Amino acid sequence: MKRELIALVAHEINRAYCASLGDDSQPAWADAPEWQQQSALAGVDMHLANPDATPEQSHASWLEQKLADGWAYGEVKDAEKKLHPCCRPYEELPPEQKSKDYLFRGVVHALKDLPDAEEAVREFIENMPAAPSVPVVTLQDVPQGHVAVAYVGRRPDFTDRVYGTGLTFVQGQVRVLPPDIARKFLRHPDQFAEGTIPVAPPAEQPAQTDDTAEILAQAAKAQQEKHEEHSNLQDVRDQVTHMTSKEALAHFALTNFKQKLDKRGAIDDLRAQVLQLVDQFGVV
Template sequence: MKRELIALVAHEINRAYCASLGDDSQPAWADAPEWQLQSALAGVDMHLANPDATPEQSHASWLEQKLADGWAYGEVKDAEKKLHPCCRPYEELPPEQKSKDYLFRGVVHALKDLPDGDAERILELQGQLDHAKATLIQLSQPVRLAIDGAPSVPVGQIGVQYIGRRADFTDRVYGTGLTFVQGQIRQLPLATARQFLRHPDQFAEAEIAVVVSDTPVIDQQDDTAEILARANLVEKEKREEQSNLQDVRDQVAYMTSKEALATFALTNYQQKLDKRGSIDDLRAQVLQMVDQFGAL
């Protein structure tokens, strides 16, 4: 089941990315033809079996399978004639096509440890995937610059302006760690921007005219990306801590003897248990230690 979930997420992210390039030909996973589903599954299997594979090797594996199935190079993709513009060596691909391999690999590695059927975990990772997608889109396309020195808005991000009545605002709801002063505009990944824009009394999408430039320009004063990266790291560490804690609780729950519980408490928490109590009482005491002192 896990490989199908990974393939589905990778396919949908690729479909959204293609749409950002003006390609609306990609069907949803539920409507995709069998050959496209199998191609995505084969890519997932390749990365699961070869975790160190590079995006270039990912494309080589895809190309080998395509050629074996009778596909050939064509300026426009045509499934009936089995023509595809990416049926060529990796070094000949344009940057926006190479980015697809980075996206695919990133999705597989982000979800490879996901337990089968853990839909909640998929939702937890969606924000990270959206942020990764927006970042890769930004790297693969020309940077969009604002006219007359206004803040730049990279592709895949939205300008969000704080319009609340207070002089400043600090996010304590979504865990981004972002602060705004009155009228400030920040460039946010799509998923993060949507969260703030749910509060129209405080935030509004910034109306910024843009032109396209082939020369990347970095706004040294915009610390949004740095703050979001720190927040993502803190959130990741928090999830790992919670996961480790649950692992220890599960370990205690499966202990079937007083001796095992007493040894665990003494070894990990230097606490002695009175083994004259019932096994349920001893287990409850150990679980309380786990909750109080953490997974040591």
């Protein structure tokens, strides 16, 4: 219960404060006698019921309870004899004792709006997002030699931006990969582990289509196109590099990029200008 947590925190803060004053007589909450725990709980209840209560009123409530339980003033605290040095009016307390009431009140008001632990857990469960659906791979879909790889990372999803596969995973998802690609992913044990290939579902529950092969094919095609583009670009650069006349360079720039070059410049400068146009606009 929240009130018990507040009482525990208030007790431990009071125990630490007493220790700072040289008073090591206060036991930990777990070791505190029943009467001491009940006294703290009563103080919490008083402040929860009376949020505007002052530290002086807090002490008055505590003192009333103590007197009703048979406690009396004593210079030294003695639980067996029910003697307590604070069993006197608030105005007669020394400043360090008055501070305890300020601390107690502050703890209650700081923690009173926190949800109960059980309420917090229930609210978390109610608001927890639904688990993402994970595609199912049936045994008959697995090419020979391929490896099942499961995403075990802490993030809810993962997109490969290192190996150029274009693959995405959600937590717990298993993809069946070619062995060379599987080895790359399994180099990262904090994110991937060798998985178990799920068995085929019942006939009335057809498996979802696994898109791993399709994504890998698309990534391979994109890499091939990128390679061809780079190769074509390099061929054009080589062509420009081997031009030995200003006229050829100027004609190339005008024909391909509609740019007029000043043929009065040095041939190396013209060549550099054309190469810059090739890098900027690509192969046209």
